[in-house]
Amino acid sequence: MDDDGGNGPGSGGQPAIRVRELRKTFRVAEREAGLRASVRSLIKRAHRDVDAVAGVSFDVAPGEVVGFLGANGAGKTTTLKMLSGLLHPSSGEIAVLGHTPARREREFLRRITLVMGNRNQLQWDIPALDSFEMNRAVYRIPEAEFRRNRDELVELLEIGDLVRKPVRNLSLGERMKAETAAALLHRPQVLFLDEPTIGLDVTAQKRIRAFLAEYNRRTGASILLTSHYMADVQALCNRVVVIDAGQVLYDGGLRALTTRFSAHQTITVGLPEGGADLSGYGEVLESTPDGRTSLRVPKTQAGAVAARLLADHQVSDLTIEDPPIEDVIEQVFADRSAVGAR
Amino acid sequence: MTQVARAGERRRLTGLAGFYAVVMRTAVQTQFQYRTANYLYMVGMIAEPVIYLVVWSAVAEAQGGSVEGITAGEFAAYYIVWTLVRNMNIVFTPYGWEGRIRKGELSGMLVRPVHPIHYDLAYFAGWKFVVILLWVPIAAVLSLVFRPTFDVSALELLVFLVAIWGAYLIRSMLLWALGMVTFWTTRVSALYELYFTAELLLSGRLLPLALLPGWAMTIADWTPFQYTFGFPIEVLAGDLSTGELWTGLGLQAVWTAIGALLVAVVWRFGIRRYSAVGN
Numbered sequence: 001m002d003d004d005g006g007n008g009p010g011s012g013g014q015p016a017i018r019v020r021e022l023r024k025t026f027r028v029a030e031r032e033a034g035l036r037a038s039v040r041s042l043i044k045r046a047h048r049d050v051d052a053v054a055g056v057s058f059d060v061a062p063g064e065v066v067g068f069l070g071a072n073g074a075g076k077t078t079t080l081k082m083l084s085g086l087l088h089p090s091s092g093e094i095a096v097l098g099h100t101p102a103r104r105e106r107e108f109l110r111r112i113t114l115v116m117g118n119r120n121q122l123q124w125d126i127p128a129l130d131s132f133e134m135n136r137a138v139y140r141i142p143e144a145e146f147r148r149n150r151d152e153l154v155e156l157l158e159i160g161d162l163v164r165k166p167v168r169n170l171s172l173g174e175r176m177k178a179e180t181a182a183a184l185l186h187r188p189q190v191l192f193l194d195e196p197t198i199g200l201d202v203t204a205q206k207r208i209r210a211f212l213a214e215y216n217r218r219t220g221a222s223i224l225l226t227s228h229y230m231a232d233v234q235a236l237c238n239r240v241v242v243i244d245a246g247q248v249l250y251d252g253g254l255r256a257l258t259t260r261f262s263a264h265q266t267i268t269v270g271l272p273e274g275g276a277d278l279s280g281y282g283e284v285l286e287s288t289p290d291g292r293t294s295l296r297v298p299k300t301q302a303g304a305v306a307a308r309l310l311a312d313h314q315v316s317d318l319t320i321e322d323p324p325i326e327d328v329i330e331q332v333f334a335d336r337s338a339v340g341a342r
Numbered sequence: 343m344t345q346v347a348r349a350g351e352r353r354r355l356t357g358l359a360g361f362y363a364v365v366m367r368t369a370v371q372t373q374f375q376y377r378t379a380n381y382l383y384m385v386g387m388i389a390e391p392v393i394y395l396v397v398w399s400a401v402a403e404a405q406g407g408s409v410e411g412i413t414a415g416e417f418a419a420y421y422i423v424w425t426l427v428r429n430m431n432i433v434f435t436p437y438g439w440e441g442r443i444r445k446g447e448l449s450g451m452l453v454r455p456v457h458p459i460h461y462d463l464a465y466f467a468g469w470k471f472v473v474i475l476l477w478v479p480i481a482a483v484l485s486l487v488f489r490p491t492f493d494v495s496a497l498e499l500l501v502f503l504v505a506i507w508g509a510y511l512i513r514s515m516l517l518w519a520l521g522m523v524t525f526w527t528t529r530v531s532a533l534y535e536l537y538f539t540a541e542l543l544l545s546g547r548l549l550p551l552a553l554l555p556g557w558a559m560t561i562a563d564w565t566p567f568q569y570t571f572g573f574p575i576e577v578l579a580g581d582l583s584t585g586e587l588w589t590g591l592g593l594q595a596v597w598t599a600i601g602a603l604l605v606a607v608v609w610r611f612g613i614r615r616y617s618a619v620g621n
Contacts, residue, residue: 086449088617102617109455121450125372137364138454140357166375 014098015059016190016222017083022092024053024078024246052078054246055092062189063220065212067227067237067254069329075246076226077116080192083224084114096190110139113188115196121182128163128170128178132185139186146185153181156211173204180208184215191215193225197232209235230325244333258322261332265302266323267295269309270316281305291316361456362464369468381476387428388480391421394549395488410553415491419579420550422484427574428547429473430506433514434462436521436537440528448616459605463514470510490579498577501587505574508594513570515601522605525612540565546572550580566597 030048031041053075060066070076081087083094085101085108094101099108122131136146154160157177162170170178180196196212197205213236216223227233233240233254240257242250250257266285269278274291278284282297282305297305302320309315322328373380398421399414407413412420442448451458484490494502520537523530542548544558545567551559562568573590576582582590 081449084453086452086617088614104452106455109453112453114449114453116446116449123368123372125375126368130368130371134364134368137357137361138456140360 014062015095016062016064016097017058017060017224018093018095019059019079019083020057020093022053022056022079022082022094023051023090024075024082024087025090026050026052051246053082053089053243056243056246056248058241058248058251060222060224062222063216064239065216065223065225065236067225067233067240068243069226069233069240070243071333074243076243077194078246079243080114080194080224080226084112084192085109086114110186111188112190112192113183113186114192114194115180115183116194122167122175122179124168125166127165128159128167128182131167131178131182132163135182135185141186145187149185149187150181153184156214157181157207173200173207176200176204176208177211180211187219187221189219189221191221191223191225193223193227195227196225197227197229205229205231212236230329234325242329242332249332254325257332258325258328262323262328263299263331264296264323265299266321267297267302267306267309267318268321269293269295269313269318271313272316273314276313278309281309358456358460361460362467365461365464366468366471369465370471373469373472377472377476380472384429384473384476384480388425388484391424391428392484394424395421398549399488412550412552413491415489416579417550418484418488419490419492420575422481422488422490423575423579424547424571425481425484426474426477427506427509427571429477430470430510430574431513431570432469432473433466433510433517434521436517436524436534437531439521439524443524443616444528452613459514459518459609462518463511466514467507467510492579493581494578497584497587498582501591502574502577504591505577505594508591508598509570509574511598512566512594512601515598515605516566516570519601519604519608522608522612525615541567541570544568545570546575550576566601569594569597 026049027047028050029041029045031037031046056075056079058066068076068079078087082089083096083101085104088102096108097111099105099111101108121135122128123134132146132150135141136143141149154163157180159174159177159181162174162178163181167175167178176196176199184191191212193212197208200208209232212223212225215221216236223236225232225236237254239252240250240254241248242257250261252260267282269292271291271293274289276293278287278293278295282295285294285296287293295305306318306320309318323331395417398409398412398417402409402412402414402417409417448458451461516537520534523533543554544562544565551562551568551572554562562572569590573594577587577590
């Protein structure tokens with residue numbers, strides 16, 4: 001892999017991914033429970049239109065890594081499927097590396113990859129190396145380039161010993177690493193990653209994260225990533241797009257997300273004497289027998305509350321922290337008034 | 343076609359040929375891993391033609407040595423060739439489409455720059471090489487037991503080698519098109535059963551077509567089924583004229599083209615629906 005950054009229509013100031021007013025409406029059949037409703041549905045079927053994606057717009061620059069966040073059913077996977085050409089949008093525009101994904105042109109498919117957690121493209125009964133060979137044929141990768149890419153991916157993911165074993169003999173974590181290598185052999189310029197670390201243990205998650213960061217650095221590929229593991233997002237993404245009910249709630253920096261949507265901070269204070277009632281300073285989140293207490297206080301008052309604690313008690317240690325990103329995201333979903341915030 | 347377009351098309355075909363070679367090799371590797379299972383499957387499958395063979399041999403004997411001019415030895419030849427043709431006819435089952443769509447496997451195939459039918463055609467074609475290898479001893483044992491009567495010319499052998507792949511292509515196309523009905527509804531097993539029942543009767547699988555009543559033979563003439571079973575079997579075990587051999591191959595080509603057209607049309611509408619609804 002060369003450090004060539006993005007090339008082709010996606011570079012030169014153009015975004016690698018451009019999405020405008022994207023919508024996807026599914027028509028779903030529905031009926032009440034029970035025999036009567038069942039019989040009635042034979043004569044007249046009731047349908048309802050469900051907006052899975054309801055007017056999403058964003059850009060992803062060449063080389064950018066963007067976290068695409070949202071609760072289950074928020075529209076993340078539907079959006080990724082439209083971006084990779086699996087689903088046709090109901091309306092709106094998408095351009096990925098200058099291509100319209102719904103046309104599924106070969107040239108477009110050769111330049112992207114879609115990794116969906118727990119879905120494999122490796123052949124179960126043969127070593128991963130043989131599946132890699134199949135991908136070489138699928139993507140028509142020249143032999144020399146294929147060997148170079150394969151060897152580099154194998155080295156980066158530390159799977160040299162694994163790729164010679166039949167895939168069925170690999171653990172989930174080992175298989176995901178081999179899957180990731182298979183998905184990147186053709187050196188795609190845009191990566192759509194849907195829960196790439198789902199089901200993996202902490203060590204394997206870290207390995208995949210470090211690898212993706214390195215791949216992005218070396219190739220300049222753009223990455224759009226969905227994950228329920230905030231550690232993935234924190235490690236890889238400077239920017240996040242948060243969607244809920246098919247709409248963008250927030251599009252901006254990860255740090256700014258915390259600043260913007262978290263109205264509270266957590267003060268953790270250690271008191272050598274222990275046992276003190278600190279409920280007068282804020283909402284007590286946790287109190288441990290060794291005298292440590294966590295308090296949730298309004299962000300605007302955190303400094304003043306900390307000063308009062310230091311003045312009123314003999315304090316062994318005190319920290320003020322932003323809440324975990326998971327809590328912030330939860331806060332974003334709860335704050336529907338933030339719709340359209342960018 | 344311009345020179346550039348011709349060169350592009352040549353590159354595409356070369357690339358596709360490379361893809362077929364790799365997938366076929368993969369299929370051989372995979373199926374060798376399951377050689378015992380493959381063998382047991384084949385042995386189990388032999389039960390069907392052996393039953394037919396025993397029944398027709400008994401009928402032939404009862405009727406003084408032949409049925410409609412087909413002797414016990416000719417029946418044996420027919421059903422022994424049947425075992426190879428049947429194995430050549432195994433293609434991606436329509437029942438597999440439901441899992442393919444529900445489990446999202448099709449999505450994985452669609453984000454690759456190769457049409458999924460090429461994968462199925464290549465994979466099952468590769469499998470055939472393992473099947474043929476495993477079939478040889480079974481055919482030898484059946485021949486020792488049932489004493490078939492063969493009178494095969496070089497031309498017949500050559501036509502047979504082409505016809506078994508023609509049968510494979512026709513059946514692949516038809517069952518792919520049938521399986522794609524799953525894009526619209528998954529409750530299609532009745533439709534599949536109807537297809538397989540019609541195929542059983544009109545293809546030469548249950549009995550040689552010469553034994554069918556006139557009206558059934560007329561129907562069979564207008565369907566593709568006999569070109570997936572009866573024709574390749576008759577090429578080797580029957581007594582077809584040179585003209586009939588070439589006509590048969592020609593009609594196999596026609597039915598392959600019709601099947602490919604059917605696949606293209608159903609795929610176009612099916613994939614439009616899949617892209618609208620997802621999985």
